[in-house]
Amino acid sequence: MNGPHLRKGSRQPPSAPKGKLRLYSNRFCPYSQRVMLVLDAKKIAYDVVNINLYSKPDWYYDKSPFGKVPALELENGEVLYESLIIADYLDEKYKAHQLHSHDPLQKAKDKLLIEEFNRVVNTMYKALMGIGRPSLEEDEAVANGLGSFERELGNRGTPFYGGAKPGILDLMIWPWCERAEILKLFGNANLLKKDKYRKLLEWCKRMTHEPSVKRSMMDSDTHIKYLQSYRAGRPDYDMILNSTD
């Protein structure tokens, strides 16, 4: 997953080896990470082709209609995109290690929480990605949002939102939680006050110990270095090129 990010002019790589799915990804894209987390949690075999989002290869638009990552190429050559649609597909197609609840109501509620988390994160992320420090209102919206996730974990009373193991909600929100430390540098450090989000922070620690989460995980220093390069207009996608696999 740490291969070079292919750019305009690069040659199209050969198909994935037989028996493997192909994930078109970007090492620093949280939506791509969502799909890696699902593939790894379900122990599905896949390889990764990284795409430079600033300079996309022309052939990539034939793979993914809007040139977006993540995109998942199936063994029959068909390509799915949109992280949540891919995640649901994989969970339905590969029955082992089911991530969604079997209960339709719980499943729907988890999906609503994923949407809610998205709203919180969009507020936070836009500010982080260079439009400046979050406003007081944005800070409050984020704090309220995170507060509801803290309570939810308490209400469920399980180590993970999904129960004894991470489920769909855990995995779909994790990429942004992995990046939470960058808030201390660029956002409002108060947001991550330990006493306010005790359960959420314990959950974060538990997540970092999960083998399937570890596979795609990067440390905060790497996330911060990437964010700095992004904000400087020169996103350094290849900074951990081939460093681990």
Add this chain to the structure above:
Amino acid sequence: MNGPHLRKGSRQPPSAPKGKLRLYSNRFCPYSQRVMLVLDAKKIAYDVVNINLYSKPDWYYDKSPFGKVPALELENGEVLYESLIIADYLDEKYKAHQLHSHDPLQKAKDKLLIEEFNRVVNTMYKALMGIGRPSLEEDEAVANGLGSFERELGNRGTPFYGGAKPGILDLMIWPWCERAEILKLFGNANLLKKDKYRKLLEWCKRMTHEPSVKRSMMDSDTHIKYLQSYRAGRPDYDMILNSTD
């Protein structure tokens, strides 16, 4: 479904009668109509409480966290929102008249087409809702989008996207197709050229003959009158008050 739209200051209605779901809706909201279409296609018993979106009752925020419609109140008092999440929930909980494909890949592809249709419609709708006539680029994006739906119907070779009966894709895109005639008035009439979208127009006609589609259907004159009232800043939600049930 044609009851008065409750506004700020109105009293909260009693719960739905036992054995019925409660849909909080707005008669002219296409997202609410999506849920009605699913409920009617699956023959699930429900009643409707209409909400005035310009002047929402305070109590409504206790039902739907963001005050949005549609919201579906279950028999246990829990409330789901977001039309696609509600639709998926209903299709999983009530097995009869299944709307999603049993094949995970076809299901994922249908979901991507629903997203694609959303993109087309957002371009079209924003222009229609008062920001002015669509630009040439917008017209082209809409025409390309509709063209892919025309081809898709040809590729599937069935009366409906879902096969012999309307499936999830048919129902999720229908509310905007029902409103297509308003394009002739406010948009570019060329968009609906008969020879370009022959299959799509035949599909539209077939949809209007489906009993479950007929239930929530309104004619083009009503849609146009509503749109005119909306654009004038006084949306006349109650124009068909109790006219049919």
